[in-house]
Amino acid sequence: MKFSNIKYLLLRRVSQIGLLFLYFAGNAWGWSILQGDLSSSSLFGKIPLSDPFAILQIFATGAILGVNVLVGALIITLFYGIIGGRAFCSWVCPVNLVTDAAAWLRRKLYIDKIERKVWISRNIRYYMIVIALIVSAISGLAAFEVVSPITILNRNVVFGIGSGLGLIAAIFLFDLFVVKNGWCGHICPLGGVYSIIGKYSLLRVKHDSEACTLCMKCKDVCPEVQVLHMIGKKSITVNDIECTNCGRCIDVCDDDALEFSIGKYIKNHKESK
Amino acid sequence: MGQKNKKVEISSRRRFFTNIAHNVGLGAMGTLLWAGYTTKAKSSPLTLRPPAALEEDDFLKTCIKCGLCAEACVNRPQNRDKEGNQLPGTLKMAKAEDSVTIGTPFFTPRDVPCFMCDDIPCVPVCPTGALDITKVTNPKTNELDIRMMDMGVAIVDVHSCIAFWGLQCDACYRACPLLDEAIKLEYNRNSRTGKHAFLEPVVNPDVCTGCGLCEKACVTEKPAIFVLPRDVAQGKAGDHYVKGWDKKDQQRVGDRKEQDIKTKNERSSKNPTDYLNSGVEY
Numbered sequence: 001m002k003f004s005n006i007k008y009l010l011l012r013r014v015s016q017i018g019l020l021f022l023y024f025a026g027n028a029w030g031w032s033i034l035q036g037d038l039s040s041s042s043l044f045g046k047i048p049l050s051d052p053f054a055i056l057q058i059f060a061t062g063a064i065l066g067v068n069v070l071v072g073a074l075i076i077t078l079f080y081g082i083i084g085g086r087a088f089c090s091w092v093c094p095v096n097l098v099t100d101a102a103a104w105l106r107r108k109l110y111i112d113k114i115e116r117k118v119w120i121s122r123n124i125r126y127y128m129i130v131i132a133l134i135v136s137a138i139s140g141l142a143a144f145e146v147v148s149p150i151t152i153l154n155r156n157v158v159f160g161i162g163s164g165l166g167l168i169a170a171i172f173l174f175d176l177f178v179v180k181n182g183w184c185g186h187i188c189p190l191g192g193v194y195s196i197i198g199k200y201s202l203l204r205v206k207h208d209s210e211a212c213t214l215c216m217k218c219k220d221v222c223p224e225v226q227v228l229h230m231i232g233k234k235s236i237t238v239n240d241i242e243c244t245n246c247g248r249c250i251d252v253c254d255d256d257a258l259e260f261s262i263g264k265y266i267k268n269h270k271e272s273k
Numbered sequence: 274m275g276q277k278n279k280k281v282e283i284s285s286r287r288r289f290f291t292n293i294a295h296n297v298g299l300g301a302m303g304t305l306l307w308a309g310y311t312t313k314a315k316s317s318p319l320t321l322r323p324p325a326a327l328e329e330d331d332f333l334k335t336c337i338k339c340g341l342c343a344e345a346c347v348n349r350p351q352n353r354d355k356e357g358n359q360l361p362g363t364l365k366m367a368k369a370e371d372s373v374t375i376g377t378p379f380f381t382p383r384d385v386p387c388f389m390c391d392d393i394p395c396v397p398v399c400p401t402g403a404l405d406i407t408k409v410t411n412p413k414t415n416e417l418d419i420r421m422m423d424m425g426v427a428i429v430d431v432h433s434c435i436a437f438w439g440l441q442c443d444a445c446y447r448a449c450p451l452l453d454e455a456i457k458l459e460y461n462r463n464s465r466t467g468k469h470a471f472l473e474p475v476v477n478p479d480v481c482t483g484c485g486l487c488e489k490a491c492v493t494e495k496p497a498i499f500v501l502p503r504d505v506a507q508g509k510a511g512d513h514y515v516k517g518w519d520k521k522d523q524q525r526v527g528d529r530k531e532q533d534i535k536t537k538n539e540r541s542s543k544n545p546t547d548y549l550n551s552g553v554e555y
Contacts, residue, residue, distance in 0.1 A: 027340065030348035039376075040339035040400050048400055054337050058401070063334035066402035127296075131304050138304075139311040141333050146314045146375050147307075151338060155366055155376060159340055162368025164375065 005254075008247030015091045023158045038092070038154045039145065040069055048072030053129070053193040057142035060133040077197055085198030089184060089191050090223075090246030094153045098168055099184045102175035103223065111176065118179050122226065122242070125192035132189050144189055181223045185242075195241040203245055204237040206261035218249035218258060237261060317373045318505055321380050321483065323364055324387065324422035325396045325408040329502070335403035338376030340366050342395040342404060349394045363387050364395060380424075382485020382500050389419045389450050389484050420451070425483030425500040426507060427456070427476045434497035436472055439463045445474050445498045448490035455481040474498065478507060 019034065026035035032045040040050040050072030058065060080088060090096055106112060128144075135143035145151060149171055152164040175182045184191055207230050214232045219225050227240035228249065250258045315333055323342050326332045346352075347362025354360055363385045367373035378395075380387060396404045396417075411418040427445075431437045449456045456474050463469040474487075476498075485500045516522035 164369035
């Protein structure tokens, strides 16, 4: 296997595991590079970073929040809104490690070819956002934060293993045996939130249909396969908000028909108008 | 027979409304299930929170479950044994198996009590204000004041406390960081022997911060002195009862007048002279 075939995959794993390690070290040895967890952290002991969706839920409960955490949420929102798009899901979120493993095993076991199809809508995540806010308002507790496998897995790494890992195992099995990319691609409301935040972000995957040989390897690996509707048809950027910028399609493409781009997106955007 | 095979025509309007009903129904189902779980997950009445935590209801709303308080607690410089090895922290982040709302900080004094650090490292790091620094800041000096901490209150089970048996033990009294203030020893005559004294530990709930050092120090198999959240451990006399001999106590009730106090029950619906003269009939 060529390095160019796993470049972004490796980079993503380094990013995901590296961040988990920094969080772990922040608790275990008091490293002040990155402390807290994915709900809210402190970078170098100074810069706050907070999960905008958690903040929304806390607002829904009617609580008043400190300035620190609001600044943190603003920083995160601006970062993904201007640059990263939905990159949180594939470059930061630890659950992605689990669901990618499930998707990989699914391909190896040919489960897609064998199993009976269970269809669920990819829009469930957006309904989940609304429901999470309603439930937060009803119950007076940030609703997704008490069931979120993202923070549960994150806290299990940082603060010690607990039985919350059962939920992570359940998500692995769900993705493996029930719905392909079931959690990240259909249900997770945090993914939905970052999709919306990243609507106008700059970092995009660009397709060159001249170079494409229609091998469809990209569609095999893409966790949000509907965003690749232009493959072999049009030379445009992937503008659908559900693209996580994981770069796996770029990795597997042997024809240089896919690449990350920033400027081309702006140009492309102007042309389409 | 013909009727059986007849195909039902589904108009686009019917499809539209059925789809709406379908989505609303599924949404309502999810909301109900989720709200049921969340409401249940909220209920952890016996939980001891970090110092300066808001009232439990507000705390649960505001806490973002980031763990910065727990990290500040475990990584404080003085949290090391003589060899320099790190000791476990007081604050733990609730796991799914703890009977505490998941991801929120709490402590178990019998395992690791709160040592009431002078700089209270767990509080200033809170990004949301769920740990409210003003609750432990003395308004006069504008400095952190460990005496203002309020995590709970220590309760003595006088039946299992061996000091109340007449055995000599003052472990909790000695362990208390507010020595001779939060816990006092009351001397009583031991009439069983006729020549010994009981040295009974008595907690002053107005001073006790609920740090749990007494619970940790207690020598009995299961601690005879233990910390409970204040609203669980303490009763409330209410406004009906005022210590007439204590001028300050009148302030607690304020300027309430007798005619403002309305207790409604079968008896109060009658004039006292009526029911006192006519015997008990409520």
